[in-house]
Amino acid sequence: MIMKPIYWENHYLVLLDQRELPERRKYITCTNVEMVIDAIKTLAVRGAPLIGVAAAYGMVLIAQEALTNKNFHGYFYKSANQLKEARPTAVNLSWAIDRMMHVYKTSLFELLYENLLKEAQQIEAEDKMLCENIACQGSNIFRGKKELQLLTHCNAGALATAGRGTAIGVISKLHELGQVKCVYVDETRPLFQGSRLTALELMENQIPCYLIADNMAADVMKNRKIDAVIVGADRIARNGDVANKIGTYNLAVLCQYHHVPFYVAAPFSTLDKTIEKGEDIPIEERESDEIRCYKGVSIAPSTVNVYNPAFDVTPHELITGIITENGVFTNPFDIKV
């Protein structure tokens, strides 16, 4: 991957500002947790696994700042809670913070900073490894198949993880194995993660792709042979319902009609064992101007009412398989934790 989306350097967290892609490759140095929270909220850093990694390093920044605060513990807890609330849907955010909190609670004070940093680096390294394993598990599904035409939505690639990606990890593995003819990429309104990020990643990896507007997916399934749709996930309920970028559910419905297998690729940590079914997953609603405007240019009446959920829930009945590092779970889902 030419663009590394995250790294830790000289006691600070450095993030590739994904809002600026594909035009500019600009990095932001986060020197405090407020900057990390802002980067997560504004999608400078995004994608469920990468949000988890960023949050883990954010906790290291909190420890750094807390050292200069008289009420160390109070400051630590308050900031950790604020970080946890930055975005509500991706479970990786609270999962990573809970892991860091465990280190906080079990470390000697003198070793706290060092132990937190080690844990954040471990979360990053694990995520990289998980992507490799997911890619292997996913590519096995297509063993013996050639000239695959795949379709994906949003960005579940190297810009959304610390490794090669989840959905895009599977696709890039299949490409390495010489099995991919081309990938159709939904542009993914309203924030264009498909056109700005996924198309860029696929092109950098020389994976043949076609960019399509979201409303073209049905036509593509009907008029071009699509072998499978593969997407990522932000949170998975115990019954296999999946929250992912808005528009994922549309694709799953289209897949059923056109008899196209619909796969979700995600690390096991995306499964929220506290949530039984999709309707209990909190769905982030974002501001109206994301729909009314694009890059500050008005594309709708400025006062029109807007409904802007960032994610939708795909019912498990529509999912052919959930590809994890621990294997591929198929319907009926009985995901043991």
Ligand code: MRU
């Ligand atoms: O709003 P975003 O860009 O963070 O949404 C990202 C997605 O929906 C991804 O598909 C998901 O987080 C999985 S990333 C491996």
